[in-house]
Every structure is written in structure tokens, then in C-alpha cells.
Amino acid sequence: MSAASPATEPAKRLLLAKPRGYCAGVDRAVIAVEKALELHGPPVYVRKEIVHNRHVVETLRERGVIFVDETSEVPEGELVVFSAHGVSPAVHAEAAERNLRTIDATCPLVTKVHKEVNRFAKDDYDILLIGHHGHEEVEGTSGEAPDHVQLVDTPDDAASVQVRDPSKVVWLSQTTLSVDETMERVDQLRERFPGLADPPSDDICYATSNRQIAVKAMAAECDLVLVVGSRNSSNSKRLVEVALQAGARDAHLIDFAREVDESWLDGVTTVGVTSGASVPDVLVMDLLAWLAERGWGQVEEVTTANEKIAFALPRELRQATK
Numbered sequence: 001m002s003a004a005s006p007a008t009e010p011a012k013r014l015l016l017a018k019p020r021g022y023c024a025g026v027d028r029a030v031i032a033v034e035k036a037l038e039l040h041g042p043p044v045y046v047r048k049e050i051v052h053n054r055h056v057v058e059t060l061r062e063r064g065v066i067f068v069d070e071t072s073e074v075p076e077g078e079l080v081v082f083s084a085h086g087v088s089p090a091v092h093a094e095a096a097e098r099n100l101r102t103i104d105a106t107c108p109l110v111t112k113v114h115k116e117v118n119r120f121a122k123d124d125y126d127i128l129l130i131g132h133h134g135h136e137e138v139e140g141t142s143g144e145a146p147d148h149v150q151l152v153d154t155p156d157d158a159a160s161v162q163v164r165d166p167s168k169v170v171w172l173s174q175t176t177l178s179v180d181e182t183m184e185r186v187d188q189l190r191e192r193f194p195g196l197a198d199p200p201s202d203d204i205c206y207a208t209s210n211r212q213i214a215v216k217a218m219a220a221e222c223d224l225v226l227v228v229g230s231r232n233s234s235n236s237k238r239l240v241e242v243a244l245q246a247g248a249r250d251a252h253l254i255d256f257a258r259e260v261d262e263s264w265l266d267g268v269t270t271v272g273v274t275s276g277a278s279v280p281d282v283l284v285m286d287l288l289a290w291l292a293e294r295g296w297g298q299v300e301e302v303t304t305a306n307e308k309i310a311f312a313l314p315r316e317l318r319q320a321t322k
């Protein structure tokens, strides 16, 4: 009589999305603060979180950065860095009034949207800005032309927004939205305003869309997708939603490996890992080490794009380092 052979467990797989993590705008903003610390010494003030990541903010705070909510909290004459999410002209004006020295680390791709707002406002368009209520980027972008911009966040907003002349209306967007959800909102608006003009080029940035494409490519194979990113990071939150919509059985957003609840791994064979555009890769490496200790040691990278974009440092730092 032969003994029954033990059931073999399916092999554990770990899929790692590429691209993931730092984008060119975040890299530039973090380097800008580090350079400001080097050149001027602490304290360096930063208005809002330089990028939406707990680890980055805590590390810079330890090095002498003081994060403030408003420019009015910065003592007269001090140095303040504006975050990657951008600020409105009113914030620049207030900083000038208080004789603050400024470094503007607004991502060039956010600045591009600000310029579009100015151009369409000059031509007296109604601008429907698709974005998330209360997000700093949206506040800065709307502030370029508050009389022309209306925020469209929810389907209800798209159903109720009013414009002066339906033949002169354009949609623009926050840079870090879900590509698919944004197009749903645009379709809804276009049904109401058939003459709705498109942005001159995509406002959702290359980093946001590339990270969504990468997570989509692996999601259907994953029992669990872990997205490294902070709760206030728009593009990171979108990665969780996109993973679930693309077929992942479960998905969670975590700042650090220690936040993974072991029960999430029950019955899981394939884990997918990615990270938001404001996340340093060291946090992903920590998560991979944590997963390796639990049997997910073999990493298969799922590559959908190779990013080579880099931005020059803010003008004020280029001048200072000359």
C-alpha cells in the first residue's frame, strides 16, 4: 500500500511593478530642500509637505526642516520652499510682502497646467478642473484664475456644474488622477457640453499614468497588491483603486512594511508590489525583505516602461550654485 503524497502548495510569487516610486518632480523637490539645507543651513521652512510621503517628511524634519501650513507662519526674511504640488499667485504675493526668500519646487508638469489655466482664462473660457477637493495642487491651480476655474470632483459635480457659454468651455485636470476615472468624468461633461475643449496635452502626468499601466499589467495575477505610499498621496491611493479595478483580489496602501497585517497573506500565492511617485525605493526594498522572510523571495519584475525623465533644479538653486 503506498502512502498518500502530501498536497503540494502552489509556489509563492512576487511581482514587482516597474516603473514605480520616485518621479522626476518628486526627486527634484527633495533634492531642492536638501540643497537649500546645504547652502543656507537649518532652519529651512517648507510650505506644506514637500511631497506627500511620511518617511521623506520625517527624515527632512530631523535634518532641520520646519514644515508649515501657511506662508504667514514663516518668520519675516526667512527661506521658504514651495512644495512640488505648486502654489497660487496669492501665495507668491504673500511671500514677497513678508520679504521671504523663496525656492519654488513646483513640479514643471504642474506649472504646465498653471500655464494652461492662464491661457484659457485670458481667452475667457470657463475652465472645468477635474481634481480632488482640498488637494493642494488643485488649490494652487485654481488660484491662477479663481474667477474662471470650477472644480469637478464627483459625478454629481459633473452633473450640476454650470458654465456661461457651452461653446467656450475646456476641461483640465490634476496631474495625479486615475486615468480611467478622469475619462469617465470627461465623457459625462461632454454629454452636457458637446463643445467641451480638451487640454492641449495630457495633464495627468507621465509618472501617474505609467505607474497605473504597470499595476494594471500585473493586477489580474495577484491575490494581493501592496502599494507603498502615504494616505495623503493622491497617485498612491489611485494605484490601490486601479489594482482592484484591474482584477487584484485584494489591495492595501501602506507607508512601511511593518504596517502589513499578516492576515492579508492568508491563502495568498501571488503578491504584487508597487509604490507611489513620492516613495523612495528603500521603503519598497524593506517590504521585499519582509516578504522574503515569509516565503516570497523570488522577485519577478513586471516592466511596462523605462523612465528617463529628469528635471533641472529650481532656478533659485541653479543661480545660487553657479
Ligand code: SF4
Residues within 6 Å of the ligand: 023, 024, 025, 026, 084, 107, 108, 109, 110, 175, 176, 205, 206, 207, 208, 235, 277
Ligand atoms: S507625480 Fe507627476 S506632476 Fe507630480 S511631481 Fe511627479 S512628475 Fe510631477
